[in-house]
Amino acid sequence: MRRMLLLRPLWRYPIISVTVVMLAAVVVLHALGADAVGRWMATAYVGAFVAWTLVRMVRDVLRGHVGLDILAVVAMVATLAVGEYIASLIIVLMLSGGEALEDFAARRARRDLTALLDRSPRTAHVLTHEHASDSDEVQDVAVEHVGIDDVLLVRPGEIVPVDGILLTDSGTFDESSLTGESLPVTHEAGSEVLSGAINGNRAVQIRAVRRSADSQYQQIVALVRAAEDSRAPVVRLADRFAIPFTAVSLALAGIAWAISGDPTRFAEVLVLATPCPLLIAAPVAFLGGLSRAAKAGVIVKGGGVVEQLARVRSAAFDKTGTLTQGQPTLVDVRPVDGFEAGDLLQLAASAEQYSSHVLADSIRRAAVERGIDLLAAEEASEVATNGVTAVIGGRTVVVGKPAYVAAVAADTVRADLTTGEAAAYVAIDGRFAGILVLADDPRPESPAVVSWLRSNGVERIVMLTGDTRATAESIARQTGIDEVHAELLPPEKVHLAADLHPRPVMMVGDGVNDAPVLAASDIGVAMGAKGATAAGDAADIVILVDSLGKVVDAVSIGRHTLRVALTAIWLGIGLSVGLMLIAMTGAIPAVAGALTQEFVDLATILYALRALGGPPSGFPAAGSPPSRRSDTESESHRV
Numbered sequence: 001m002r003r004m005l006l007l008r009p010l011w012r013y014p015i016i017s018v019t020v021v022m023l024a025a026v027v028v029l030h031a032l033g034a035d036a037v038g039r040w041m042a043t044a045y046v047g048a049f050v051a052w053t054l055v056r057m058v059r060d061v062l063r064g065h066v067g068l069d070i071l072a073v074v075a076m077v078a079t080l081a082v083g084e085y086i087a088s089l090i091i092v093l094m095l096s097g098g099e100a101l102e103d104f105a106a107r108r109a110r111r112d113l114t115a116l117l118d119r120s121p122r123t124a125h126v127l128t129h130e131h132a133s134d135s136d137e138v139q140d141v142a143v144e145h146v147g148i149d150d151v152l153l154v155r156p157g158e159i160v161p162v163d164g165i166l167l168t169d170s171g172t173f174d175e176s177s178l179t180g181e182s183l184p185v186t187h188e189a190g191s192e193v194l195s196g197a198i199n200g201n202r203a204v205q206i207r208a209v210r211r212s213a214d215s216q217y218q219q220i221v222a223l224v225r226a227a228e229d230s231r232a233p234v235v236r237l238a239d240r241f242a243i244p245f246t247a248v249s250l251a252l253a254g255i256a257w258a259i260s261g262d263p264t265r266f267a268e269v270l271v272l273a274t275p276c277p278l279l280i281a282a283p284v285a286f287l288g289g290l291s292r293a294a295k296a297g298v299i300v301k302g303g304g305v306v307e308q309l310a311r312v313r314s315a316a317f318d319k320t321g322t323l324t325q326g327q328p329t330l331v332d333v334r335p336v337d338g339f340e341a342g343d344l345l346q347l348a349a350s351a352e353q354y355s356s357h358v359l360a361d362s363i364r365r366a367a368v369e370r371g372i373d374l375l376a377a378e379e380a381s382e383v384a385t386n387g388v389t390a391v392i393g394g395r396t397v398v399v400g401k402p403a404y405v406a407a408v409a410a411d412t413v414r415a416d417l418t419t420g421e422a423a424a425y426v427a428i429d430g431r432f433a434g435i436l437v438l439a440d441d442p443r444p445e446s447p448a449v450v451s452w453l454r455s456n457g458v459e460r461i462v463m464l465t466g467d468t469r470a471t472a473e474s475i476a477r478q479t480g481i482d483e484v485h486a487e488l489l490p491p492e493k494v495h496l497a498a499d500l501h502p503r504p505v506m507m508v509g510d511g512v513n514d515a516p517v518l519a520a521s522d523i524g525v526a527m528g529a530k531g532a533t534a535a536g537d538a539a540d541i542v543i544l545v546d547s548l549g550k551v552v553d554a555v556s557i558g559r560h561t562l563r564v565a566l567t568a569i570w571l572g573i574g575l576s577v578g579l580m581l582i583a584m585t586g587a588i589p590a591v592a593g594a595l596t597q598e599f600v601d602l603a604t605i606l607y608a609l610r611a612l613g614g615p616p617s618g619f620p621a622a623g624s625p626p627s628r629r630s631d632t633e634s635e636s637h638r639v
Helices: 002-012 014-031 035-062 069-081 085-109 111-118 216-229 233-240 242-260 263-270 276-295 303-310 319-323 341-354 358-369 402-406 446-455 469-479 490-499 515-520 549-583 590-612
Strands: 123-127 138-142 151-154 164-166 170-174 185-188 204-208 298-300 314-317 329-335 379-383 387-392 395-400 421-428 431-439 460-464 483-485 505-509 523-527 541-543
Touching: 014 035, 014 085, 035 069, 035 085, 069 085, 069 242, 069 263, 085 590, 242 263, 242 549, 263 549, 263 590, 276 298, 276 303, 276 549, 276 590, 298 303, 298 549, 303 523, 303 549, 314 319, 319 358, 319 469, 329 341, 329 358, 341 358, 341 379, 341 387, 341 395, 341 421, 341 431, 358 421, 358 431, 395 402, 402 421, 446 460, 446 469, 446 549, 460 469, 460 490, 469 483, 490 515, 505 515, 505 549, 515 523, 541 549, 549 590
Parallel strands: 314 460, 314 505, 460 483, 505 523, 523 541
Antiparallel strands: 123 138, 123 151, 151 204, 164 204, 170 185, 298 541, 329 431, 379 387, 387 395, 395 421, 421 431
């Protein structure tokens, strides 16, 4: 087995193996005085390699990709022409070894990305009879074949394969890869368990509620695959360095030849024109940045997004669930004369069963906690961000924004609310029936996030929300945002985001209600830690951890990654040009120059791997000082 592991690189990179054997043979022949044989062998082998390289170059050009291999081809031809055939073989070794070096660096850079892929569940234990426990009643199937309502057995230490409802009375799960919560989480029967969570020390049973492709962890895996397959614009920018760098290298080599009158000097200069910083270092740096972000609980959909993050100059935030905690609690039920509080809450919560809004979920939860039974509707419809209308027991119930309710109940009266409170207005059979008061405080880290962005080059920070102006301005004051655009419909959010300057613009929202504006922004950031749509298809970045502070991490990582990529490029170019200038004097023989070039390549690639680390953002690791609360009144809407 050990022998096979040692031989694997030889089979994976056959050109390297053959080149090393050829180089050793030529060196031995040179030592034995058989230079003619060695020259013939080297010329034939390098000539074949040059022809193969030219074919690849033509294919690249036809695909619109201008490569730097022309420098290596000219260097190989030149070294053969002046009799430096050992140097020509070293150049072949450098080019073929570059592939192996790139593979190593790329594997190192993407290790945290591939860790997510490697632990993706592939099989599930489907129970042939619900609550079965014997092994002969369990069937192992591929995870993609699990159907909705299938009952699954999850053994101790196994990964939950699909999203499901816990059937066992209780279970403990490690959800750190999904939410960033380091401590195990205990769920009771009836709770939803997300795929990707690791079961504790007790076997549990779950009922699948989503297929594999729609489950939380598989959506994360899809994001990771998309990030791996992306190609950063800075890599295409590196391609554009190819022409000027090639021209400068050839010019320096030509000048050296002209001044010295020795064609050997042309070859000695050109062997130091290394393309690896452009071909390998920049992609490796961006893979490192994507990997580092994934480890921090931030999935970035490609290197191009990393570059945009590094240059962000404006930031826009949604309010509910983004700047606020997104978990409003019902604090008061205020019926008007002629309606009872219990009936008001029951009818409103029953209607809210047909709404996807965050306030709707809070109202439903509050009714259930109070032991109120929810009623089915004969018909129901929702107007996004405005409210829901349902016919329940023959009564027409409307719940939502004050303007939406006032359209069917002219006697609607706006609520008198205190700071941080929100209200859902209710009309029953065309009469204003009362309001449900909820409270949704700002996230404790929101003021620190806004402050960090402002002090780190983000020139304009705004709030874009469908909420009423009083509520929006209250939250804005507590979080440090000066510019507020309130009572917006989704198309208005998109229009405002498109007109924001300076650019690039980063929009942060919940990834569901804000999908249009996330897609329209230069950088869409979805708070995807909660809910089933973790992939945030409209977003460029998905935050898997329920913390707005990860926005700071994302921007910090983007800036560090771009800085490392560009530095690696210029480091390689600077070293190459400096060494070529020295070689113009004849101080560096061709063989020594070819070997020196290898060290330049290695130095730039190792530098590119710095994208895996880097300085901390300086943002508090856990929370921030509590925000100040103003005494102004506010009222809410459906965000």
